Amino acid sequence: MPPGNPIVTHWNKEIEVFDENLILLRQQLTADAIHNMRVTIKKLRSYLKLCGALMKKENDKNALATTKELFSVLGKHRNLETGKQLLLSLSHKNQQVLDPVLLYLQLLQDQAGKYCREMLSQYEKKELDQVTSQVEKELKNLTDEELAKNTRNLITDSRRQIKQGLKHFRDKFHVVRKDLKNIFYWAKIFKDHVILSKPEVKAIDKILGYLGNMQDHEVILAHLKNFRKTVVSKGNRGYDLIRRIEAKAKTRQSSFLEKANQLTDQLLRKL
DSSP states (O other), rough: OOTTOOHHHHHHHOOOOOOOOHHHHOOOOOHHHHHHHHHHHHHHHHHHHHHHHHTTTTOOTTTTTTHHHHHHHHHHHHHHHHHHHHHHOSSSHHHHHHHHHHHHHHHHHHHHHHHHHHHHHOOOOOHHHHHHHHHHHHTTOOOOOHHHHHHEEEEHHHHHHHHHHTHHHHHHHHHHHHHHHHHHHTTTTSGGGGSSSSSHHHHHHHHHHHHHHHHHHHHHHHHHHHHHHHHHTOOOHHHHHHHHHHHHHHHHHHHHHHHHHHHHHHHHTTT
């Protein structure tokens, strides 16, 4: 393996972050540790996808099955924590009416926390160690120049997919977000902006911020709709308040979507 192979270097760095946060989360579920763990799993999955593409082979979908499951379970806890904060930001008034909704979200989060703790206690890192060995083995004969050149080609392919996604952006923003996140992670593997320029990386980061907000609002909208349909009745003061909060959330979503669309369109013309 060439000295300082950038993909392997970043992979091993994320493994260290994973180990640190696994210890922290087994002690206590905190928002920061959950966020850090999920980000590092996203990066590892993205690097693994890059590795498979560089080696021109299909990745084993079950390669990180347990780790993906951990990611998903932690995501449910994270979404509920974010949802509570977002709910408060969407309505600064009528706190007393909001209390039942916050309690509802807290009960769901408590249940998610139970599954998180079970998953964390049972998690074995063996599959991650196996994939680490695989990544190191497969990339050992590729030079940095080959890695960078082939990564640029992959980004060109991703650009075409993103362009297709923009045609139905409201329905496809999840896919666009995923593709852009891969490009963002891949570009930051290499030093001196040899893959993308600094402004391009900053633009992607900004787009991902808008799309992340889109996703957060989508999650809280789903919870509000479920609460409204199963707990309160029409004509109830709480029902009407929730409908107003939903309307405000949808307005915000439209704004985020428009900004992300414009920036993505501008970015594609440069990539």
